[in-house]
Amino acid sequence: MEKKKLDTLMAAISTASPFLGSILRGARIVKADGGPWPAATDGRRTIYLYPKFFELAPAEQAAVLLHEVLHLAFRHHNRRRENSYLWNIATDSVINTMLKEEGFALPEGAITTDVVSEIIRRHPAEVKRMSAEEIYSLLLRHAPDVKLEACGLHVEEEGGGDGDKQDQSIPQDQDSKSSEDRDDDEHWHGVLNRAVVLARLAGRSKESIERAFDLMPPSQSWTSIFKQTLVEGLGRVVVQTWLRPSRRLPQLLPGSRKLTVPDVRFLVDTSASIDRTQLSKAITIVYSVTRKINSRIFLYFWDVDCYPIGIVKKTDIITKVKIKGGGGTLIAKALKQVAKDIRAGDIVIIITDGYIGDLNQDEVQRMFSIIQMKSSTAVILTSAADIRIRGWRTIKI
Numbered sequence: 001m002e003k004k005k006l007d008t009l010m011a012a013i014s015t016a017s018p019f020l021g022s023i024l025r026g027a028r029i030v031k032a033d034g035g036p037w038p039a040a041t042d043g044r045r046t047i048y049l050y051p052k053f054f055e056l057a058p059a060e061q062a063a064v065l066l067h068e069v070l071h072l073a074f075r076h077h078n079r080r081r082e083n084s085y086l087w088n089i090a091t092d093s094v095i096n097t098m099l100k101e102e103g104f105a106l107p108e109g110a111i112t113t114d115v116v117s118e119i120i121r122r123h124p125a126e127v128k129r130m131s132a133e134e135i136y137s138l139l140l141r142h143a144p145d146v147k148l149e150a151c152g153l154h155v156e157e158e159g160g161g162d163g164d165k166q167d168q169s170i171p172q173d174q175d176s177k178s179s180e181d182r183d184d185d186e187h188w189h190g191v192l193n194r195a196v197v198l199a200r201l202a203g204r205s206k207e208s209i210e211r212a213f214d215l216m217p218p219s220q221s222w223t224s225i226f227k228q229t230l231v232e233g234l235g236r237v238v239v240q241t242w243l244r245p246s247r248r249l250p251q252l253l254p255g256s257r258k259l260t261v262p263d264v265r266f267l268v269d270t271s272a273s274i275d276r277t278q279l280s281k282a283i284t285i286v287y288s289v290t291r292k293i294n295s296r297i298f299l300y301f302w303d304v305d306c307y308p309i310g311i312v313k314k315t316d317i318i319t320k321v322k323i324k325g326g327g328g329t330l331i332a333k334a335l336k337q338v339a340k341d342i343r344a345g346d347i348v349i350i351i352t353d354g355y356i357g358d359l360n361q362d363e364v365q366r367m368f369s370i371i372q373m374k375s376s377t378a379v380i381l382t383s384a385a386d387i388r389i390r391g392w393r394t395i396k397i
C-alpha cells in the first residue's frame with residue numbers, strides 16, 4: 001500500500017519537475033522503524049522514511065523527500081564545516097530555494113535565500129547565486145549566533161550532533177578522498193547530469209537548474225590540488241638550484257643548497273571564518289611537502305592589521321589561531337610585511353574566506369604582484385568568495 005502511494009508520489013514529482021524527479025530516482029528509498037523525524041539519510045545514497053513520513057500530506061511528503069535527496073546530491077554531509085548549525089542553515093537555504101523555484105510548497109518558516117539574505121546583508125538575487133560555502137562564511141561573519149529552524153541534515157547515525165566537538169588534533173595527510181566518497185561523488189554527478197539533460201529536453205531548464213553543477217563538490221579534492229601546486233612550485237626551485245652548476249665555480253656542483261631552500265610564508269586571515277578543519281588540512285599538506293627540504297614556516301595572522309608570529313611548528317599553528325570575528329578585513333598591512341620579509345623562491349600561502357575590503361586597491365594589487373614575482377609559488381586558499389589575482393593560484397577549499 002505504502003509502496004504504491006510512494007510510486008504515485010514519485011510520478012507526481014517527476015511531472016511537476018522532471019529535474020527533481022530524476023534526481024530523486026538516484027536515491028535508494030528505504031522504509032525504517034522509529035526515528036524522531038519523518039525522514040533521514042545515510043549521508044551517501046539512501047533516504048530512510050519513518051512512520052511519521054506516512055502521516056504527512058502528499059505535498060509535505062514531496063518537500064521532505066526532495067529536501068533530503070538534494071542534501072545527498074550536493075554531498076552536503078561530506079562538505080560539512082566546523083560550525084554545523086550554520087552549515088545546516090546555509091545548505092537548507094540553497095536546497096529550499098531550489099525547491100521553491102521548482103514550484104514545491106515549503107513548510108512555514110522554511111529557510112530560503114530570502115530569509116538568509118536579510119541576515120547576511122546581501123541582495124536576495126546575489127544570495128541565490130551563492131554556494132553553501134559562501135553563505136556559511138557570511139553567516140559566520142554577520143550572525144554567528146543566529147537562531148533559525150534548520151533541518152539538521154538528518155543523518156541517521158549521528159543523532160543530531162551539535163558540532164561542539166572541537167577537534168584540535170591534526171588530521172592525517174589526507175590528500176585524496178576515500179574511494180567510497182569518490183564513488184558517491186561520481187554517482188551523484190552522473191545523476192545530476194542526467195537530470196539537467198532531462199530538464200533541457202523537457203524544455204524546463206532555467207538558471208537555477210543550469211547552476212546545479214556549481215553546487216556539487218569539485219571532482220578533485222582541494223587538498224590534492226593544493227599538494228600538487230606546492231610540489232610543482234618546489235620542483236621549480238629545488239631542481240634548478242640542484243642541477244645547475246655554477247658558471248663561475250663549475251667544480252661546485254650542485255649549487256649551494258643552504259642559500260636556496262625556500263621558506264613558507266603562511267598568511268592566516270583571522271578576521272572571520274577560517275575553519276579549523278580546513279586549516280589543519282592545509283597545514284598538514286604544507287608540512288608533508290616541505291619536510292624533506294627543511295623549509296621553515298613563517299606564520300602571519302592578519303585582519304585589518306598584521307601580526308607576524310615568526311617561525312612555527314606544525315601543531316603551533318592551530319593552537320595559536322584565534323578567530324576574532326565580526327570585524328573588517330584588510331590585507332594591505334599583511335602584504336606589506338611579507339613583501340619586506342620574502343626571499344626569492346619562497347612559497348607564499350594565503351588562507352582566507354575571500355571577503356577582503358581593500359583587494360582592488362592599486363597598492364594592494366601592486367604588492368600582490370611583487371610578492372608573486374619573488375615567490376616560487378603563490379597560492380590563495382579561499383573558503384568562500386572567489387578571488388582572481390594575476391599569477392596567483394586560487395584554490396577553493
Ligand SMILES: [Zn+2]
Nearest residue numbers: 092151152153
Ligand atoms: Zn536540510
